[in-house]
Amino acid sequence: SYTIDNADMVNALQGEISEANIRATIETLSSFTNRYYTTSTGVDAAEWIRDKWQSLTSSRSDASVQLYNHSWAQPSVILTIQGQTDPDEIVVLGAHLDSTVGFGTGEGTRAPGADDDASGIATLTDVVNAIVATDYKPAKTLQFMGYAAEEVGLRGSDDIATDYKSQNKNVIGVLQLDMTNYYGSNSDIYIIGDYTNSAQNSFLEDLAQTYLGGLSVGTTYCGYACSDHASWHDQGFAASFPFEATFNGSNPHIHTVNDTLANSGGDANHAVKFGKLAAAYVAELAKGGT
């Protein structure tokens, strides 16, 4: 059952979430020609994330970063921060690191993917930065995951979720961030109601009410397995997916060469909301302190 009783830690983490940091990471990731799952630049982008997460956590003896290799070129990236008291309980926060402009994407094709999903990776990266800046030590284990090959059938997260299920890993919750930075609808955050866990969705709503007072939270539906949360849901894990807008209000530029920061408003102000929600999710699910 979910409890909300770690306010000092949540507030400290939220105080470190930075629009400028998130924007800088979006700009770097969208500057790779593409992050497609079969290309050299798709591999380069994954390795950049590995290096970034490694450098952010280099002072932490409880942290390590690994590539998770698949049957195609682009690896996934997993940062593990060991839990202090309940290390076998795992909280997963994910986003996908690949980008596409649809059929025909290949070596040299321009696919910036600023919102889809550099915004999600950048948001998670800033939560990692906040964890280090506050010297937060989670009671349960955290795993930050950059998934490869989401755009071609949720393939990276499917490999990982299936692997974790077969190993009987005790994943107590999964949060997906895919498109956090296009402010396209009236409410600030939309909880996806299908292929997700309703109890955890309610927990997210309670976290937003408690820690994101001024923001409004709605619900919307994909109607299909629309991002990596569905891979975890399919394996029976509790997954949730806070999303940028309603389906109709979401970023119309995705999967085109026009999915740029400029076409997401030119800043990361919308993504900041998701960073603060993710920070609350981390501290109130994984508990712990400094």
Ligand SMILES: N[C@H](Cc1ccc(I)cc1)C(=O)NO
């Ligand atoms: N289909 C998803 C984007 C997407 C996710 C949820 C909703 I509602 C609308 C659109 C995708 O391209 N993920 O990479």
Ligand SMILES: [Zn+2]
């Ligand atoms: Zn996506």
Ligand SMILES: [Zn+2]
């Ligand atoms: Zn996409």
